[in-house]
Every structure is written in C-alpha cells, then in structure tokens.
Amino acid sequence: MCTTGLFAEIDALGLSYSELNQRVRIAVESGARRLVLRNVAGQRYIGTNLYGCADRQGLSGLLLEIHGTPGNDLGAFLDGPTIVVYGNAMDGTGNTMTSGRIVIHGRAGDITGLSARGGEIFVRDSVGYRTGVHMKQYQGNRPVIVIGGTSQDFLGEYMAGGIIILLGLHLKANEPHACNRLCSGMHGGAVFVRGTLRHGSLGHGVSVQPLNADDRQLVAVYVSRYAELFGADADSIMNASFTKLVPATGRPYKQLYAY
C-alpha cells in the first residue's frame, strides 16, 4: 500500500476481504481521501467498514476507485463516500445504503440498492433481479438508481420510496425492456422507464402515468448526471418517451385482514 497525502493505492491481489477493508480503513484514518484499489477480485463489503474513521465531511469527500470486479455487498450501509467501479459489480451493491454515490462502469447484479434509504447508484449498463427492492425514502433522503441498460425481473419490488430511472439505452429499436413483475408490491416512490415495457410485465397494484413537467425535470437532472459520468448525450436520451410507474395506492394491503 502506498499512501501519499490524500491519495492512496492498494493492490488487492491475494487479499481477503477483511484484509483489504482493514487497509482501506487504515488509509482513511491516516487521511487518505482518494483511494485506488487495484486487482479487486470478488472481495466483499468494500466501503462498509468506515464508520467513525473520519468526520462527516471527510467521509463525504472520500473517493474509492475500484479496478476489477468487487464482490457482493459493495458499499453496504454506505454513508457518505463515493465508490466508482471500473468494471462490473456483483450482487447487493449499495445494500441498505444511507448516503453517498456508487458508479458502476459496467453492469450490476441482483438486489442492487436493496433497502437503500438515500444516496445515488449509477449503473452504466443493465442490472439483475430485484433491483431497488424495498427502497424507501425519508424526509430529505431519497435514494436514486439510474440504470443505463435494462433490468431483469422484480425491479422495484416492495418499493416504498425513492426513484429508479431505467433508460434502456442498449435496447434495439422497439425492443421492450427485459423485466417482468415490475414494481410488484410497490407502495411508494416512482420508477421512470424510457422505452417500452412488455405487455403484462407490471406487478400488481402499479399505476402507469405520463410524466408531468416536474417529473421530466427530475429525470433530466439524473440523466444529465448519467451522461456526464459515462460520456453519453443527455439530450438524445431525454428525446424519447418515458413512462412513470407509481403505486396505485400507498396502502396496498390495508383491506387484507379481518378482525
């Protein structure tokens, strides 16, 4: 490991996840604010163990750059830092995340953003199953997931808050999104879909709406961030039809019980 002032580089080759994460923690404690992790190959929980090792400002200014393939639960419980992955991420990226940003220059696996309560996740390409499952929002904290490609099934399952933007940039003309059972059990938040959905691919209790001016403005903000991060053209992305998916009711199960 070499630590120079605010910059540190760690070679992850052959390190277990606990060894790697401990080195990251020590580097941050020693003042490093930009860390480059090289040769990452499946190590889990990167960015999870940083509680209390710098002040709020320090953690919010922290940048972890990952080269390779980080393991599951990348940035689980993340609160503040930015993680950039030059490659694909596996399952559980941003699990129960509070704040910060995760940028994936590639694809992300299943349950991306599970139970996230804040922060932003940008995925250049597609995502696996159950992305954004049970995301929620509270007051100023609203998690956002932007997906450049498409998604596999159960996107936004149980969703209770936050925003998912699904751009479908890699789909062929008129090719619908791959996802089935979209937003099953959704009771909060919104999913914005660019492009078309397959007939019958929505879960129960979802309402399909056009975007109003505020929605378009909101989507445009995140699309321009996506474009900036991955070198895409925001205007041409926005110049397409979007659909908004919201819960038909915020209380889908209130009439389920008898007593």
Add this chain to the structure above:
Amino acid sequence: MDLVSLLKLNNPFGDDKRHAACAIFGMMNVSGELMPGEQVFAAMNNMHERGNGLGAGFAVYGLYPHMRDYYALHVMFTDVRGKTAAEELLRKSFVLEGSEPIPTRKTPGISAEPLLWRYFLAPLDTSLGEDGEQDLLMDMVLRLNTEVPDTFVFSCGKNMGVFKGVGYPDQIAHFYRLEDYSGYIWTAHSRFPTNSHAWWGGAHPFCLVDWSVVHNGEISSYGTNRAFLETLGYRCTLFTDTEVMAYAVDLLMRRQKMTPELFAKVVAPPFWEEIDAMAEPERTLHTALRVTYAGLLMNGPFAVVIANGEQMIALTDRIRLRPLTVAVRGDIFYVSSEEAAIRFVCPGVDAVWTPKGGVPVVGRLGLIPKPEHASDNVGVCVTACGGYRDAAQS
C-alpha cells in the same frame, strides 16, 4: 456400505434432508479441445468464502480418451472387503478392462479418505445398444450402492469422471493430482453444509451414467420430488436436493430424451399466468408438461450446472433465487456463482450475463451460447487513468 449404513453415514441425525449451500463453477471448450484444470482451481479458490471445507469436487469430460469406449467407474470403499464383493458383482455383467487405484497424494487437511478405485468396464452382453447398456450400468450402480457393503460408486460414464471428497476445492484438487488431467468440460463445486458430519460420497458433483450435476441452493419441494421419483423406481439414499436433481436429469434427459430447454420447463416451469398468456401450441405443451410432471417442479432456490459428454447446461430456479453468471470467450463457455471468479481467470471475456430464472444456457459441442440481449454483452470499460489490470494478468 449397505443401504442402512449408507443412510446412517450420510444422514447421522435423521434430518428430512441435508442442507447445504455452495459455490459452483463450470467451463466448457465447445470445440472439444482439452484444457487443464488450473483456471477451474483458481476460480474455485477465488470463491473460497462460499464454502466451508466440508466438501468439494470436480467432474471432468474428455478425461480418459485412451479408454473412451469403456464405462469408467469411480468407487469409494470404506473397507477392502467391499472391493472383493463389488468386483464379484461387477463381473456378472461386465468385463473389467482396467482396475487401478485412483492416484492420490497426502494433502494437509485431507483425512479419513476411503479407498478410491477406478474400473473400466464393457458389458458382457454386446447386443444391448447404448440405452440398454446405460440401463444395465444404472442398475448395477444402484445395486452396488445399496446392497454391497462398504461400497459407493461416485462416478460412472464414458470418457468422464468425478473426483470429490471432504475438503476445500484446492485441497481436493491437490489430493487427486488433478493437474495431471485435462478435459473439454470441467464442473466444480464447493460446499457449505449445515452439518459437520460430512462424508466423501455426499460431496458434489453427483453423477449418473455420463450426467453430472453440481448444485447450489435448497429445494423446498424435496419431499414431493423424492416421492415422485421413488414411484418410478429411483431410491433416494443421500438425502440431498442434488440427488433428486440428478435423478430428474436421468429420468427426463437420459431416459426420456428431453432437450435441456424442455427439462428446464419441467423443473422450473413458467407461472400459470404466463402459460395462460401463451399462444397455441405452446400453451398446450406447457400445460401438459406442468400437469404431467407436477411432482418434478423444483420449488425454491437453486442454481445448477449439469453436464454430459455433449453439453454443459446452466440453470436457476424460475425466480432466480440463487446467483449464476455465464460468460463466453472464444470457444470457451464459463458458468459461475460469482462473476468475479470468471474474470479472475479470464479477464477479457467476450460477453458476460446473468441468465433469466428458469431459462437454461447451454453450451454444446460445436455451439457456443449467445447472450440473451445485446445489452448483456458488456465488456469491461477501459478507464482514462491507465485502464483495468486484472489479477490474472498482473
């Protein structure tokens, strides 16, 4: 081991079944070119965290080219008297063209290994045809495993073999000297059983006449699947989900000649809602499969890699509750529980994707699988700051 002691050895606490979770991996060169196992060992080592050292194994196809016309049998004997009895029984129906110990070596962490032996067999009756020979062999394996004391056949098939035991994958590979072998298909498994009383036969892969299965997950419909298969004469002796999966493979793909795609429609069928929305004749076909093989719906989380001499199949349950990533690079088809393991051994894949639940990805000799969507075909981004350097290259 007779059946009673096998039950006791395999399921000492009389549980409904053994629970386990795992890492699985497979690679196939669809051109049939033989490959050493080093990538497989390195990939399994990369997924060390997914196992707990209580079982690992490998299936290799293209293993015995010089004996490719004979059925290779890998047998564990917990006592040498089993060997005498087993050979006596074998000779009633087969010619023993070869008989030798499986080469092993002392390996730290590996203990209590049984006597490991391999045979190369040809049926005495040469008029049976392929199906008849396979049924004869199947019947023989079942008898050896349930009637002959201290004997357990853990691999049988042509030009293939399974190597497995209690340990981590690197230990098992070292123990069996697997660096000495090559094959065009390798599948591998590392186990995380909930019990410590692991025994050698309980490790994966499971193998029945050419077909092998490695499996991750827990099949909640185990009791139903087992009842269905036992009605058809299979005997579940190992109390694992993998055993019922292996019998389902034998029943549907070997005996009933189903394609992997149809097999998937049985064990991981579409939901009725989806079937109802199908056009004819698909709707009738899918209805027939679900109604006829209701007892073989494998309900609950699973990911499997199934192989025989012709193909390697990757499949998950219908709502993909277990992870599975596939990749291709040239003629090589990879399957893994974790993408990192594939990239660790093959940084520059042509395409990598996670298959849809219930949809098999099949590599066949001469046919490399293709990604489902153009968007699956996502290579690794090269960054402005000098690019991505993978562990295997550095």
Add this chain to the structure above:
Amino acid sequence: MPRKASDFGIRSNRLPEYAVDRDYELCIGCGVCIRQCSFDVHYLDEDHDTVRSRSELCVGCHRCSALCPTRALAIKPNPAQYRAHGSWSGEHVKDINLQAETGGVVLTGSGNDKRAPVYWDNLLINASQVTNPSIDPLREPMELRTHLGARLDAVNIQAGSLDSRLPPTIPISTPIVFSALSYGAVSFQVQLALAQAAQELGTLWNTGEGGFHPRLREYGSNTIVQVASGRFGVDLDYLNSARMVEIKIGQGAKPGIGGHLAGEKVSKDVSATRMIPEGTDAISPAPQHDIYSIEDLRMLVFALKEATNYKVPVSVKIAAVHNAPAIASGMVRAGADVIAIDGFRGGTGAAPKVIRDNVGLPIEFALAAVDQRLRDEGIRNRVSIIAGGGVRNAADVVKAIALGADAVYVGTAALIAIGCTLCQKCYSGKCNWGIATQDPYLAKRVNPDIARRRLVNLVKGWSHEIKEMLGGMGINAIESLRSNRSQLRGIGLTAEELSILGVKPAGG
C-alpha cells in the same frame, strides 16, 4: 382498516364473545368505563341518564373492570355460546362467519392460545438431599452472571499471560433478556421502561425491527438492535450505537411470515424512528432479500461485523421450525455469535391466526434438539443460545437453561408486568392498557417510571427464585446448570418426547 361485513352489504351473525355484567346497585354512573374503553363498549344513555354497554364490541381486556371505582363491572365469557360441538368449536364457527362476511385473513395478536402441550409443565427440577449440600442463596455466594457471545475453543497462554484475542461478549447479570418489541408495535413509553429496566438490572433489551429512538440511544450499552427484512432505521449509527446486533430471520408466532405495520400506527415519532414517511404502511417482507441460503446468511453476518468493525456480537434469531437443529448448526458456521430461538408460543403484535396457531415448534423441543445437535457436532461452545417463546416464570427459565439455553428472552411476561391482560388485540392499535398503541391518549396510560419499577421487580423476583432453585440443586453458578439435563425429569411424557428433550422419566 379491517374489512367489515357492511363493506359487502352483509349483516354479521357473530355472537358477542363477552358479556358485560354491570351491577347497577354499585354503578354510580361516573363514566370512568366510558373514558377508559377505546373500543366504545360503554356509553351514556342520555335519555335515561344511565351508563350502558354494547357487549358485542368488548375484547375482554378488563381495563374497565380493573378501574371501576365501585367494582360494579365484571367482564364474563358470553353465556350465550354456539351449540357445543366436539369438532367445531365456537371459535371455528366464529372465524368462519368472520371470513364469510369479509373474505379477509383472520388477524390476531399475542402468543398461541391453543391447548398445545406446554412441556415446561411436564418437567420437574431436582434438588440435593444428603449426598451433596444444598446452598442458601441469601447468605452464600450465588452467581447468575452470563456472557453472551462467541467463545474460543481454547485460550493460548504465553508466559503466564493471555495470548488470545477474545471475541466480544456481553456480561449480563441475570440470564433474562427482554425480547424484541418494536416501536410501532408497542408505545415509546413501553420501550423507555424496558431500556431503563435493562440498564438498572444489568441486562439487555431489544429494539425489535422498528428503529432505535434517539431518546433511547443513551441506553445503547444495554441494547440489542435488530436487522430485519424491513431494515427500518438501519444505518451505521444504528448498528454502532448498540451492544449487540441481531439478524431477525423469523419469529415464533409467525415463522416464514413478514410483517405489516399499518399506516395508522406510523405516527410522526414512529416515522422518524423507522425512517419512513408518516402514515405509510411499514412492510417487512417475509424473507430478507439478501438471504436466500446459508451462505447468504454468512454474507450478512459479516457485513454487520465489517460495519461495526468486529466490536459487537451478531445474533441470529430464528423461529423454532422442523429443521431447527440443522439450521442452527449452519448458523454457527455462518459466523453467528448468538443464536436466538423463538418457540411457537412466542408473542406478536399481529399475525394471521392460522399461522400463529399452526406453524412452528414448542421451544422446549427446539431448544433441546439444537443444543444436542451443536454438542454432537462439537460446536456448542462457540455460541450462546437465547431461548424464548412462552417463558412464564422462574421455573421455566431454569428448565430452559437446563435444556441448553445460555439465557432466555421474555416478551409477553414483560408486557404482563406492565399491564397486558392478553386480550390479543395488539394489532388494533387501541390497546386500553396503553401498551400496543401509538394513540397518545392511550399510550400515556403507561407511566414509564412505574413500568420500569414493575419490570425490575419482576426480574429481581425471578432471579431470586432462580437462585433458590440453583441452591437447591447444590449449584452456585448459573453456567453449571447449562445443558445440565440430569437436573430435570419428565413426567407424563412418551419415551420419544423424553428422548428428544434428553431427560429421564421421573423416578428414573
């Protein structure tokens, strides 16, 4: 809002469960009963200036009867019951009617009230006579301190000093821990009383899955925080402000079932604690979507250890189910430091009745089987076991420890100490005793200071009784009772039941 017969244009046929018996010679018409009943049973008949009752609304909580200044009220089972039938009980008939009227899932609260065998009652405790002395705990040392957490297989000693890093453990002064009661299911006052009582007693309380209220964080060193499928209020502060983190996989009252806190109960304060918007439903999915297998459990266990820098033990709580021994063995291998097992008589704020009464196992069997399995596999010493789900008194605690527990979880008993009368209407949000409610008018009926004193008294009383029983056995440290099944005998049990419990028959 439950479904009602009137939603379907149907008139209800159900008979009232309770009859309100008002002695008009004693009733002074003061109206206390009217003010106390949130179910609107009592009302003033202004035409006749008389207090009257609507029996059909009564839930049998006895609040009115307990507070009536002249003892004029008695709540009795309604004498007008359905015709007796050996197969179709009145409860069956009532539930069928309810579902015929509404098409809904029958909801209930509290623990299983069926006559399933309570095996504690079939176990008898030993005492010393002649061959070894019994001990008088009032005047001789008697230790109840227990450490919860993982243990090493052995310690290294180098040159006379310890050369091993011990995993984090939590000393508790008595083997009684308050079990998970989430904010939202119970009122803030109840949680405050539990937290303060735990601190005063030197034991732990458990936030449940409803978040950790900022005003309770000062009790962090006596707090277990839960990470459940809803992940309500879970962030790094939450995880790092507690003494132990518990992954909740299941609950004895409703194994395999998720939860659903109705929006009506998500008050401003509950919303802030759970970190969800006010008035929205809080849905806990049935599974944790990052745990679909045993190796996934390992992944979350170590995510929590990484998130807390390996400073606190991680507990995993499961409902007692058929494969509990194999599952528990896997949990140990997955890195759990504590295993909590909740039997099927455990309580709940809300559960489908068909689940509460039919799914799971009695804690006695599950505990004995798990303890035995972990011993057979040589890994029992690596973990602590907390058993819960129907522990009613000090004798049950002693029996649980002798069957293999390190400590017990008590929930229902603690609520009874605060005032609960087991009316089983916890889900309604109208708890007249101020316990399972977020209505400020009702919640203030629990005075946290009095509730704390009642909890402390209860646990002190039990602890003293435990010491008396230990002394009787000639044991002066609680660890000598753990898995000491020779101190138990079974009565009225079959050979198979005795074998699972690992105890000999009485007289044997």
